Amino acid sequence: MAELADGSGTKVGPRRRVVDPGRHGPAEIIAHAVWLYHRFPLSYREVEELLLARGITVSHETIRQWCTHFGPQYTAGLRRRRPQAADKWHLDEVFIKINGVRHYLWRAVDQYGDVLDILVQSKRDAKAAKRFLAKLMKKQRRVPRVLVTDKLRSYGVAHRELTRSVEHRSHKGLNNRAENSNQPTRQRERAMKYFRSRRAAQKFLAAFSQISPHFRPRRHLMAASEYRAEMTARFTTWEQVTGIAGLPAAA
Structure with a gap:
């Protein structure tokens, strides 16, 4: 399969539109990798494998650097958008x-x-x-x-x-x-x-404690339609936090 390199060590399939916010790599791929790592009990190598299955070639070390660098940024964005905590x-x-x-x-x-x-x-x-x-x-x-x-x-x-x-x-x-x-x-x-x-534990757990619960609404208290609507809203917030909202869609 033909591939397109973005200059950061990441390769993507020819049908994917690459949006490069700087030297770090495509914004939507970074956001997806950070989401996978913090939402599910996966290792960096397992995230690498999941991305490869979608035609995206990136090393587990790059994924580690993305999570270390962008995880705290995304966490801060989620915290700013969260309603005031109960008393x-x-x-x-x-x-x-x-x-x-x-x-x-x-x-x-x-x-x-x-x-x-x-x-x-x-x-x-x-x-x-x-x-x-x-x-x-x-x-x-x-x-x-x-x-x-x-x-x-x-x-x-x-x-x-x-x-x-x-x-x-x-x-x-x-x-x-x-x-x-x-x-x-x-x-x-x-x-x-x-x-x-x-x-390292403090840095990871600070991000994990915000990102993972963001995608874990109280499903047992919701009807299926309510759960889907809530998850749609939360993914919209995630796109805003990670800076991929409004980016051109993949061709």
Whole structure:
């Protein structure tokens, strides 16, 4: 099959229109690769194979660079378009292995399960809890109405020092919302054969926690027609965020 090279190491079939936003490669191919990697439990090599099946030749290393460079940009765009979070925040922490060493992934979600923020830290003491809560409030630019946590005492210290006026509900059974949001992370952690560094884990999980849920509406609460309409709207938002909305269609 005849192929057309775009000068960035990417080859596409002759029927595809190439739109090159710069030295990085075709915008629509970059957006599709980043979507595949963050939406499904795939490796870079598996994304490479899926693109090859569509007549697109690109190395797994290029895909890694695209995800590293563009993932945070797309994440920021999705966050800007997201409605303001609800005022009831659930905080939780789970351990993750980074280069064989135990670390902790701190996560905050609202009462609807939307991820507010994540932070990878080496401890789960009071200092770590205060650091995460301060970062969360700075990003949200407000304090919650209710703070829900498990029985970890570090949350009590952070609450007393940073959000004394906020209602704090500390009970393991009340925090299933935050605990359930960790399941997709566990799936990716296994697919990636765990993480190699704290910086890499933070960077990936920050993007993953926004991109993956964007394409996971609460399907069990929707009729089929409502789900299709919601997904269409979300893909439209994705096209706007990634800069491919309005680009010429493939010939």
